[in-house]
Amino acid sequence: MNGVEGVLTASDVVVCCGSGGVGKTTTAAVLGLRAARMGRRVVVVTIDPARRLADALGLADGLSSEPQRIELAETVDGGELWAMMLDTAATFDGLVRSHADDADQVERILANGFYRNIAGAMSGTQEYMAAETLHALHGDDRFDLVVVDTPPSRNALDFLDAPGVLSRFLDHRIFKLAMLPTKGGLKLLGSAAQPVFRAVGKVVGSDVLADSLAFFQAFSGMETGFRERADDVVELLRADRTNFVVVASPRHDTITEAVWFAEQLRAQGVGVAAAIINRVQPSFGDDTGDDTVAGAPANTVDGSPELAALWQNVAELQVVRDAELDALRPLVALTEPSPVARIPLLDRDVHDIDSLDVIGTHLFGA
Amino acid sequence: MPPESENPLPSLAAANVVVVAGKGGVGKTTVTAVLARAASRAGRRVLVVELDGKPTLERLLPPREGEALSVVHLSAPDALEEYLNEHGFKRIAKRLNRTGVIDMIGTAAPGIDDVVVLGKIKQFERSDEWDLVVVDGPAAGHAVTFLTSASGLGRAVRGGPIKQQCDDVLGLLADPERCMALLVTLPETTPVNETIETAFALEDDVGIRLGPVVVNGVDAGVELPDATTVDRVLAESDLDARQRARLSEAATFRRSRRSMETEALERLSAGLPLEQVRIDALPVAGLDADDVDRLADALVVSGTAR
Numbered sequence: 030m031n032g033v034e035g036v037l038t039a040s041d042v043v044v045c046c047g048s049g050g051v052g053k054t055t056t057a058a059v060l061g062l063r064a065a066r067m068g069r070r071v072v073v074v075t076i077d078p079a080r081r082l083a084d085a086l087g088l089a090d091g092l093s094s095e096p097q098r099i100e101l102a103e104t105v106d107g108g109e110l111w112a113m114m115l116d117t118a119a120t121f122d123g124l125v126r127s128h129a130d131d132a133d134q135v136e137r138i139l140a141n142g143f144y145r146n147i148a149g150a151m152s153g154t155q156e157y158m159a160a161e162t163l164h165a166l167h168g169d170d171r172f173d174l175v176v177v178d179t180p181p182s183r184n185a186l187d188f189l190d191a192p193g194v195l196s197r198f199l200d201h202r203i204f205k206l207a208m209l210p211t212k213g214g215l216k217l218l219g220s221a222a223q224p225v226f227r228a229v230g231k232v233v234g235s236d237v238l239a240d241s242l243a244f245f246q247a248f249s250g251m252e253t254g255f256r257e258r259a260d261d262v263v264e265l266l267r268a269d270r271t272n273f274v275v276v277a278s279p280r281h282d283t284i285t286e287a288v289w290f291a292e293q294l295r296a297q298g299v300g301v302a303a304a305i306i307n308r309v310q311p312s313f314g315d316d317t318g319d320d321t322v323a324g325a326p327a328n329t330v331d332g333s334p335e336l337a338a339l340w341q342n343v344a345e346l347q348v349v350r351d352a353e354l355d356a357l358r359p360l361v362a363l364t365e366p367s368p369v370a371r372i373p374l375l376d377r378d379v380h381d382i383d384s385l386d387v388i389g390t391h392l393f394g395a
Numbered sequence: 396m397p398p399e400s401e402n403p404l405p406s407l408a409a410a411n412v413v414v415v416a417g418k419g420g421v422g423k424t425t426v427t428a429v430l431a432r433a434a435s436r437a438g439r440r441v442l443v444v445e446l447d448g449k450p451t452l453e454r455l456l457p458p459r460e461g462e463a464l465s466v467v468h469l470s471a472p473d474a475l476e477e478y479l480n481e482h483g484f485k486r487i488a489k490r491l492n493r494t495g496v497i498d499m500i501g502t503a504a505p506g507i508d509d510v511v512v513l514g515k516i517k518q519f520e521r522s523d524e525w526d527l528v529v530v531d532g533p534a535a536g537h538a539v540t541f542l543t544s545a546s547g548l549g550r551a552v553r554g555g556p557i558k559q560q561c562d563d564v565l566g567l568l569a570d571p572e573r574c575m576a577l578l579v580t581l582p583e584t585t586p587v588n589e590t591i592e593t594a595f596a597l598e599d600d601v602g603i604r605l606g607p608v609v610v611n612g613v614d615a616g617v618e619l620p621d622a623t624t625v626d627r628v629l630a631e632s633d634l635d636a637r638q639r640a641r642l643s644e645a646a647t648f649r650r651s652r653r654s655m656e657t658e659a660l661e662r663l664s665a666g667l668p669l670e671q672v673r674i675d676a677l678p679v680a681g682l683d684a685d686d687v688d689r690l691a692d693a694l695v696v697s698g699t700a701r
Contacts, residue, residue, distance in 0.1 A: 049534055050420020142551075146505045198498060225496055228483050233504045234552045241503045278420065281681030282451065311648065314641030335628040339642040341617040342649055348678040356680035376651030378584050 032368025033274075034393050036302045037064045037174070040272045042167060042265065043302075045178045046188065047276035048286040052307040054082055055379055056276045057178040059388045061110055064174050066389075068105035072096050072166050073112045074177040076159065085380055086112045094119060096171070101382070111172065120158040121148040128254035134247060142237070143244035147195075155180045156191030157259075164262045189266055189297060192259035196252075272302035277360060279309050279353035279371075284360050291363050304364040305392065306357055310350040311373035313343065402695050403672045406607055408434045410575040411520045412567065413606065414530045416538035416593065417579030421586055422611035422674075425682055425690075426579045427531040428455040429674065432691035435464040439526040442519055444469055446512065446533055455687050469515060471508035475501065478511045482556050504552060506544030513545060513564040520573060532576075538593065542568060542576070542601040571604035579609045580663070582656040591666040607670035608663065614653055615675035619646055 037043065037060060045057045054075045061073035075082070075092060083091045086099055094116035101110055122139060129135045138144050147154060159177060166175045179188045230238040265271060273294055277287035291301045361369050372391045377384060407413070407430055415430070417423045427443060435441045440463040445452045452466045476497055484496070501508055519528050533541050545568065549561035567574050576597055580590040590608065597603055620628065625646050629639045663671065674694070677686055 048419060050418055143503055146502050149505075151502050151505075198495065198502075229496065229500060229503070231483055231555060232479065232557055233500060233507070234555060234557075236553065237503050237551060241499060279680055282424075283420070313644040313648065315637050333628060333632070335620040335624055336632055336642075338617050338619055339625065339628070339646055342619055343642060343645045345616045345678060346645055346649065349680070352678065352680040374652075376648050376655070378655065380584075 033060075033303050033305070033370050034063065034067070036272055036274065036368070037067065037069070040270055040302070041174060042163060042268070042271040043174070043176045044163075044188065044266070044271065044273045045176070045276050046273060046290055047179075048283050051276050051278045051283050051287075053178045053276045055085075055385070055388070056274070056305050056307065057176045058082060058086060058112070059385050059392060060274070061112070061174075061176045062101075062382070062385050063389045063393055064176070065101060065108040065110035066104050068108040069174045070107065070109040070172050071111065071174045071176060072169075072172045073110070074115055074159070074162055074166065074175065075112070076115050076155070076178055076180050082379070085382065085385055086110075088112065096166075099382075115155070115159050115162055117155050117158045118145075118148045120162055121154065124161065124255070124258070125251075128251045128258070130250060134251075137247040138244070141244045141247060142240040144248075147244075151194075151198075153187065153191050153194035156188045157194055160188065160192050160262045160266060161258075164265050167265060189263070189294075189299070192262040192266075196256045196259050267299065273299055275301050275304045275360070275364070277304065277306050277357070279306050279357045281356045284356050287360050288363055291360065295363075301364050301367055303367055304360055304369045306360070306369070306371045308374045309357075309371045310346055310353055312347070312350055403607060403670075404430075404433050404437060404695055406670060407577060407609070407672060408439070408527055408529075409606060410571065410573055410604065411526075412516060412528045412530065412574040414532045414538070414542070414574070414576045414603075415579060415609075416532040416576050416597075417534070418586060418589055418593075419534045421579050421581050423534075423579050424451055424455070424531055425687070426577065426609050426611060426674065427529055428452060428682075428687045429690045429694060430577070431456060431464060431527075431529045432687050433694050434527050434529070435459075435462040436691060437695070439463075440524065441465075441527045441529060442467060442525040444516060444519070444528060444530045446531060447471065452531060455682065455684050457684050459688075467519075469512050471512050472497070472501075474511045474515055475508040478514075504548055504557070506540070506548045507557065509541050509544035510548050510557070510560055510564055513541075513567070514560045517563055517567045520567065538576075539596045539600060542597065542603060546601075568601060568603050575604040575606045576601075577606045577609055578669075579611055582610050582613050582659045582663075584655070584659050584662070587659045587663045587666070590663065594667050594669070605669060607672045608667060610660065610663070610671055610673045612676040613660075613673045614649075614656060616649070616678075619649060622647070622650070 043057075043060060045053045045060070047053050054077075057073050057075060061071045064071045073086075086092070088097055088099070092112055092114035094114055096111040096113040099110045099112055101108070104110075125138050125144075126135050129138065156179065159179060163175055163177050166172055226238060226242075229241075275287050275291050275294075277283045287304065291304070294301055357371075370392050372388055375384075375387065377387070379385065379388065413430065415423050415427045417426075431441045431443045443452055443456060443464070443466045445466060445468045447470060450466075450468050456464060456466055458464070479497065479500070516528060516530060519525060532538050545561040545564040549558060549565065552558050552561070578590050578594055578597075580586045594605060594608075597605065619625070625643060629643055632639070634642070660671070672694075674690060677690075679686065682690075
């Protein structure tokens, strides 16, 4: 069993992180597919998949926010692959429903404009809901492995920290002031809060302010439940059988980001279970001979511009490959002895299960 | 459709503010740097605005003799805090963060930080110091959010300084003389599909003028013989089997990648009736300042940066 396969075996949850455009979602799908082929019941959660990935997973109508079973031709007995897309707002609504005292409170919160902003646009919400979804799926008997790709944030810790974001938000003094029991309305607020709210109202307008205050009051009483749930989610993210895989492409900028992610994770005591580097320029044939590509044997080129072009081609590809291998050195050094996998740039598009399997072959061996 | 061979700089920098937009990993920052350098070499006074993230453009755009080119870094949270301080929050400024007022305002009025950033860009545009402002924009999905922030917020907020700010920003975005967006993509299926979607979203939701599409990383390497010729040439050569396999595999790979590129570029031409400007792939794993200079010079000379 190779290194990355070992990570799958040792995990109940695999989190793929890395900067945007490095193939995180595809990697999550490849990991999920392989685990299913190994006999696990896997659900892959993606954030914002390109249409072609949904196609690749055999979901012609795109991914849905409910797990969809994907039919696989060859799997070990019991292996299943499911896929779903994160629905941030619906997940947040679900949390509100499960923590509210009664239907009336649910309705007041869900209809509130300030709440809709939190559920849809507040920074950190997407990460928080991804973690929340992961927790829910982890507890779902249908699955024994959850693979999730993270939102493309600059900071690996956004994801680890996300469940705490709302707690901290609710801990701000201003919200405590706003949530003091009143009959609503600015006039009844304590004198300490008044100048602040008046200034807020001046910038964003009184309607927007009134919405916010109404939200705090409607939310009152639910903070504890939310906080406890967030603590559970954080505990799962830090569990032994939750593993973080860093995904990168072999360029200096994305490697720098991946190294930064890995260092942050390590500083939190989480560690990187594997690094996967996508789209590395391949080498060709057996390149162990002494024909340095730039200086092909002169007699083979003389008089044949075609042959010269072929050598030139090998040389150009090799220059890129060397530069890439050099670029990814810092990430390799930081990840080892955990496994580092290099997936070559392919001469085909990823558009179906077969092409995911091709990547899997490079990642895991045949 | 081959790229025009005339200098594309005038059409790439045809407004006071150029917002460079594209998904992560397509080379937005490269294009920002190349465009800024090319314009600055052509004698324009250029300001590059870098949003969020880690600063990289200063490294790619060091000062050069006889050119007026500066890089400024704008962070949305900082810009919002500064704005609030200037608008009546001075007195309670010290408590802003501690009490969570900034978080609250950002949540109550989503997009306010983007509008404040766009407001600063508008100030740069209006200042006499610069002829051209190039913005290294946010990633594609976010580019639409970023550029629609003013219309969304303008609807939610009915009066006051923020409303005024929204109107000013909308005035900038809607004026094709003052502002345009450049979409950056790679010659590959998924980036091309996403670029087409983003272009229509920007047109429908923002109404911003779209400049040429910049295709980054086009393979401009050695010209290869066709497959039959490769087979014949290798068979006639006195290379050993190992060398033949190596040359043949590499040629097959390069040809497949190129036909994928051609297909993606055709799809782009069919999907978007916009001029295309191509930037050649360099055999490196990340550009440095000299590469940017080279690409900028090549852009102006050949219509393709190589």
